[in-house]
Amino acid sequence: MGLTDIMPDRSTIFALSSGRPPAAIAVVRVSGPNGGIALAKLAGRVPEPRKATLMRLRDLAGEVIDEALVLWFPAPHSETGEDVVELQVHGGPAVVAGVLDALGRIEGCRPAEPGEFTRRAFENGRVDLTAVEGLADLIAAETPAQRRQAFRQLKGLIGDRAEAWRRRLIEALALVEARIDFSDEADMPEDLLGPALNAAQQLRDEIAAALADGRRGERLRDGLVVAIAGPPNAGKSTLFNRLARREAAIVSPYAGTTRDILEVHLDLDGYPVTLLDTAGIRDSVEPVEQEGVRRARERAATADLVLWLCDVSAAGRAFEEAPDSLTASEIWRVGNKSDLSAGNAQALSNEYGFKYWISAASGKGVDALVTALAGFAREYFSAGKAGESVIVTRARHRRALEDTVAALERALNEAVRGLEREELVAEELRVAATTLGRLTGRVDVEDILEVIFRDFCIGK
Ligand SMILES: Nc1nc2c(ncn2[C@@H]2O[C@H](COP(=O)(O)OP(=O)(O)OP(=O)(O)O)[C@@H](O)[C@H]2O)c(=O)[nH]1
Ligand SMILES: [Mg+2]
Structure with a gap:
């Protein structure tokens, strides 16, 4: 007995399974006991099973809606385990609307709820719950x-x-x-x-x-979390925008610009990374900024990697500040605004322990940082025993x-x-x-x- 055998829903469901029209082709799927009847009404007859057949679809008044490639999968050898019809029509809005409207007029047929095809596949024992989740992840996969x-x-x-x-x-x-x-x-x-x-x-x-x-599978689904943190005005949002390749965050010469945490999803060498921009960390009496700083600390503490960004032109001040309170598993100190630094880059970099030396504004040194991030992600996700999948x-x-x-x-x-x-x-x-x-x-x-x-x- 499956979980949901108690009250099986015997209605026949249909939906547009492909993306939003207009498109070259649209796929309309039908599943349920009246699938064959619906097909016979629209196409005049039921074609040979599992064989692509070119057929004219007509509405109930007999007017041709479109010529479609029709596939007929009788139960139980179908995706849902029920009778399934797949109609590949031309993907214009009026064609799709016409087909859906005609299907809706057939007895026992109704539009499908979200996920209902997959739910029926599960109820009919075609897939288990983990496969359903795998399907959802496959559709959502970005890298x-x-x-x-x-x-x-x-x-x-x-x-x-x-x-x-x-x-x-x-x-x-x-x-x-x-x-x-x-x-x-x-x-x-x-x-x-x-x-x-x-x-x-x-x-x-x-x-x-x-x-x-090491929770690598969960991380691969959600993305490795990399937080850009540091003192105000260090150029965190500038770096964030550069990595995101768009003006996602507000950049300004005023310290304390960023308050909320911003998030973008990056694909680094095929691995997903969730990049966070955070409020500049400093003692502030201003309540909104205080809340921003609190959130910044909290998110940075749970990140997989923190890029601790400092303004190297603010010598002697901000970039001395060590991220002591951060408990993130890994912290890279990054010196920013290298274009403003007159001193010897290498010497300064060594002196203050910067791992990377960049100019977020001009982009100099950012490529090396990105390569290192990709390497970090690759290492993280392949840390398991060789050949063994999480x-x-x-x-x-x-x-x-x-x-x-x-x-x-x-x-x-x-x-x-x-x-x-x-x-x-x-x-x-x-x-x-x-x-x-x-x-x-x-x-x-x-x-x-x-x-x-x-x-x-x-x-x-
Ligand atoms: N010359 C130079 N200026 C930069 C660089 N990166 C950022 N800036 C400037 O520094 C100022 C602050 O930049 P933001 O990116 O807003 O700094 P932030 O760290 O996000 O600041 P908060 O959100 O206030 O914490 C802006 O005027 C930027 O244009 C850089 O590499 N070189
Ligand atoms: Mg900012």
């Missing part, structure tokens, strides 16, 4: 690395792994339950608990190892796996406290299987248990 990760997830990298773990867990559970149920029988194998506990231990270790990934890409996955490990831990602890506690062991294994099932949306422990018990041979 090649994000795309690759999303595609792997769509194709079951975490879903298949979780399902295999869950099966093994339920097999272990079956052993424990068999011991409880058949403990009176003389010819019951002696040790059912031992193998069950071994399996539980192994699973706990494997899942814990998958969790120890499987956890969302907090939801992490929570489910952590809960599973905790339940396995409790099961193992119960077993240590005495073999007579097998009922409690079984209970915790059941909890572990259910939490793991939340990951993929499969929660049918009983079904699998039955299958296992059917070929369980306890002297019978």
Whole structure:
């Protein structure tokens, strides 16, 4: 039983699946029991399954709307598991409106809600929850690395792994339950608990190892956070705009210009980076600026990397200030306004410990900084064991796996406290299987248990 078998919605849904018209081509999809009827009404007949067929589409009054490439996927061999029609029409607004209008007039057909096609695919067991998320990530992917990760997830990298773990867990559970149920029988194998506990231990270790990934998968989805911070007027917003390649932030000669945190998404060598511009950090009595400084400190503290920017022409003042209060895992000191500095760049740079020496206004030295940022991102995302893909890409996955490990831990602890506690062991294994099932949306422990018990041979 799937999660949502309780009240299946039998209506036939349709939607424009491609982007906003006008476009060369628009794709309209229909899914549901009346898909064939709808197709017959619009195109006059239902073509051969899975074969692109050129057909005239007519409205209900018989007027031709367009000539379309039509695809017919009868259930269950379709994306949603239902009867599916795909109409590739010319992507003009009036064509699309005409097709949608004609479909809306057919009995049992209605416009789809957002995500409803995918929801039906899930309800009909065509995809699991992690694949649904992978699909959403693939559509949202902005960089090649994000795309690759999303595609792997769509194709079951975490879903298949979780399902295999869950099966093994339920097999272990079956052993424990068999011991409880058949403990009176003389010819019951002696040790059912031992193998069950071994399996539980192994699973706990494997899942814990998958969790120890430095959260790289989640970061790849959201982007590595790089915050530009530093004293007021250092040129933070100027650098931010240069990296963003647009005038996103207000730049002015007045210290204390930026108050809110600004954010842009960058693609650095295929890796996603979320770049933040923050308020210049200083003691201020002005309440709005104070709040800006508070936010700046907070976001910089949790960033993966802080670019601590200083105005090198303000010698002896601002750039002495060390970002002591910042607890970010990595901080690079960047000297800015090199064009205004008369002194020997290298000497100054060494003296004040600048890692980079740039002019945000002219762009000098910024390329080297960008290259270093890309290198930082690449290193961050490829820090794992060679050839091993991260499987956890969302907090939801992490929570489910952590809960599973905790339940396995409790099961193992119960077993240590005495073999007579097998009922409690079984209970915790059941909890572990259910939490793991939340990951993929499969929660049918009983079904699998039955299958296992059917070929369980306890002297019978
Ligand atoms: N000569 C020179 N001026 C620069 C450079 N970078 C920024 N400036 C100027 O410095 C002033 C402050 O720049 P901003 O980018 O607003 O500085 P900020 O660090 O964002 O300032 P706050 O938001 O107030 O903290 C502006 O007048 C910029 O034009 C640079 O590399 N060289
Ligand atoms: Mg600013």
